[in-house]
Amino acid sequence: MNELRIFCPATIANVTCGFDVLGLCLDNVGDEMVIRKTDKGEVSITRIEGQDLPLEAEKNVAGVSAMAMLKALGSKQGFEIEIYKKIKPGSGIGSSAASAAGAVFGINKLLGEPFTAKELLPFAMEGEKLASGALHADNVAPALLGGFSLVRSYEPLDVIKLHTPGALFAAVIHPQIEVKTADARSVLKHSVPLKKAIQQWGNMGGLVSGLYTEDYELIARSLHDVIIEPLRSLLIPKFDDVKRAALEAGALGGGISGSGPSIFALCKGQANAAEVAESMAGIYADAGIDFDVHVSGINPVGMRIIS
Amino acid sequence: MNELRIFCPATIANVTCGFDVLGLCLDNVGDEMVIRKTDKGEVSITRIEGQDLPLEAEKNVAGVSAMAMLKALGSKQGFEIEIYKKIKPGSGIGSSAASAAGAVFGINKLLGEPFTAKELLPFAMEGEKLASGALHADNVAPALLGGFSLVRSYEPLDVIKLHTPGALFAAVIHPQIEVKTADARSVLKHSVPLKKAIQQWGNMGGLVSGLYTEDYELIARSLHDVIIEPLRSLLIPKFDDVKRAALEAGALGGGISGSGPSIFALCKGQANAAEVAESMAGIYADAGIDFDVHVSGINPVGMRIIS
Incomplete structure (x- = not known):
């Protein structure tokens, strides 16, 4: 096997009360990527369609992740990567994670799986670091593992795949506006009221319990973020109206995807x-704001080989 | 049925990362209580053995809880309560909760169960309020429901009974020193670093996942309290040594019981x-500090009828 075409799913990080720790994987929203072995002894990005992203491997999240992985293996094998981008960068549904996780998933397959999916996480996180400056895992974890992924701890890295109830679906809307990562960060406060933190971890316990017991009402009662959403939602036009519309239409709950x-x-x-x-x-x-909208199941496996 | 003798279990609240929301029920540590119908039309505490506690119903947590319940029912039925106290007040293993929850459990049985166990919680919380000034539920919930109980929310009250892995046991040690509730509260900070709050809800997610999947290693990795324990443990002599000894002897984890x-x-x-x-x-x-020590399973049902 010298070449693979893979599906690289979009992901939702910061799932309400699980800010920074809980992500989930989408099923029918994602990029495609072709990865093939070469005898050039290096990683090269040979094609990017759909977005204007850097072809230099050192400046591309897929390239950086691939190189981190090959370095850890001590492998001199060369690879070419083609990226067919369908997830818009900056949309908040894990565009960089799809590429970072896709590269290491595909190369791992082509090398006969020297690593488990969990072992690939640190390499994909190097790509995330290039994209956002932080080694965050809450998109690459669900992209590689599928389902709901909990990043319990970063030091040491401890990622747990949770149970996903079968009837759970996501509706995602991407208004075509830009939220700068720097702005999304600057509105956060370094400290939070203890009382609100307690509510948040109470909801986190309820949400995880609801996932395991497939208790959709409990999931609904638990899907709240009392800490981050009140601050970051101010950066998103019509956020309150959109959320209210979702709840009135019968959604269990929801919030900001990623940042x-x-x-x-x-x-x-x-x-x-x-x-x-x-x-x-x-x-x-009604507001005259352009948008993309997706309806997706929760993807139970993460990355998939297409051919 | 005009009389019942019941076992009123001790409980552990503030289970590490679940500060204020997560409690568990012990199996073989607890009080006994005798409750009987009378035709006197009022609640009276006729006997308390083992501790010097008020006999006036309005000043006794069992009396206050019982009266709150009967008031809600509009019942004029009288009851006598005898309390055989084995849990030491102020020990941090739910002494007041055992009496508050026991009174409403027993009376509910004698009245033909007009309330479910969850519906009894608000009445037992009135007893807790008398004891501590706060309507907290993280002891009375496991006392009434058994197992691990999560207080997801107080407004509205939403309590979830979690799955309890069968092989889980608790070791509890009570050093004979007094920690004043006021001191235990005053060391807490009104705000906490966001970074630590994230660690806490990551651990909460991990702990709940570990309970459902009976993954003892995950439970062990998740049993941390990075927010409250560092402050309150200073009030407990030899806390660090005791915790270290427990971990070195193979405990999964642990912390301060209640406050x-x-x-x-x-x-x-x-x-x-x-x-x-x-x-x-x-x-x-070795330190010459008197103590009681208990080894107990996790009680899956809470209150029990003895006869």
């Missing part, structure tokens, strides 16, 4: 997710 | 819990 501007809602059943997506879209249509 | 001074450790298997208890006891024995 925005995408907004997600979790729903019971595909039909409801479609209604919720339509309701959310209505708000931006 | 102390009891220290608990969770262990896999009864034999290990006994070893851990012995190691913890050794520290206080």
Whole structure:
């Protein structure tokens, strides 16, 4: 096997009360990537379609992740990477993670799987660092593991794949506005009220319990972020209206995807997710704000080989 | 049925990362209580053995809880309560909760169960309020429901019984020193660093996941409190030594029970819990500090009828 075409799923990080620790993997939103062995002894990005991103391997998240992995292996094998970008960078649904995780997933397959999916995480995190300046894992973890992934700890890295209830679907809307990562960070406060932190970890316990017991009502009651959302939502036009529309259409709950501007809602059943997506879209249509909208199952496996 | 004798279990609140939200129920540590119907039309505490506590119903947590429940029912039925106290007040293992929850559990049984266990919580919380000034639920919830109980939210009250792995045991040591509730509160800070709050809810997610999957290693990795324990442990002599002794003897983890001074450790298997208890006891024995020590399974049902 010298060449693979893979599907690199989009992901939602910062799932409400799980800010910085909980992400989930989407099923039908994602990039494609072709990875092939070469005898050139280096990683090269030979093609990027759909977005204007750097071809130099050292400046591309896929290239950086691939090189980190090959360095750890001590491998001199060369690889060519083609990226067919469908996830928009800056949309908040894990565009850089899809490329970073995709590169290491594909190369790992072509090398006969020297690493487990969890062992690939630190390499993909190097790509995330290039993209955002931080070694965060809450997009690359669900991209590589699928389902809901909990980053329990960074030092040492401890990622747990949680149970995903079968009827859970996501509606995601991406308003075509830019939220600068620097702005999304600057609105955060270094300290939070203890009382709100307690609410947050109470909800976190409830959400994880709801996932394991497939208790959709408990999931709904737990999907709250009382700390980050009140600050970051101010950067997203019509956030409150969109969220209200989602809840009124029957969504279990939702919030900001990643650091925005995408907004997600979790729903019971595909039909409801479609209604919720339509309701959310209505708000931006009325406001004259361009948007993309997605309805997706929760992807149980993460990266997939297409051919 | 006009009379019941019940077992009122001790409980551990503030289970590490679950400060203020997560409690568990002990199996073989607890009070007994006799409750009987009378035709006097009022609640009276007729006997308290083992501790010097108020007999006036309005000043006794069992009396206050019972009266709150009967008021809600609009019942004029009278009850006599005898309390055989084995849990020491101020020990940090839910002494007041055992009496508050016991009274409403017993009366509910004698009245033909007009309330579910969860519906009894607000009445038992009135007793807790008398004892501590706050309507907290993280002892009365596991006392009434058994197992691990999560107080996801107080407004509205939302309590979830989590799964309890079968091999989980607790070792609890109570050094005979007093930690004033006011002191335990005054060391807390109103705000906490966001970074530590994230660690805490990451651990909360890991702990709940570990409980459902019976993954004892994950439970062990998640049993940390990075926010409250560093402050409150200073009020408990030899806390660090006792905790270290527990971990070295193989405990999964542990921390302060309630607001102390009891220290608990969770262990896999009864034999290990006994070893851990012995190691913890050794520290206080060497330091010349009197103590009680308990080894207990996790009580899956909470309150029990003895006869």
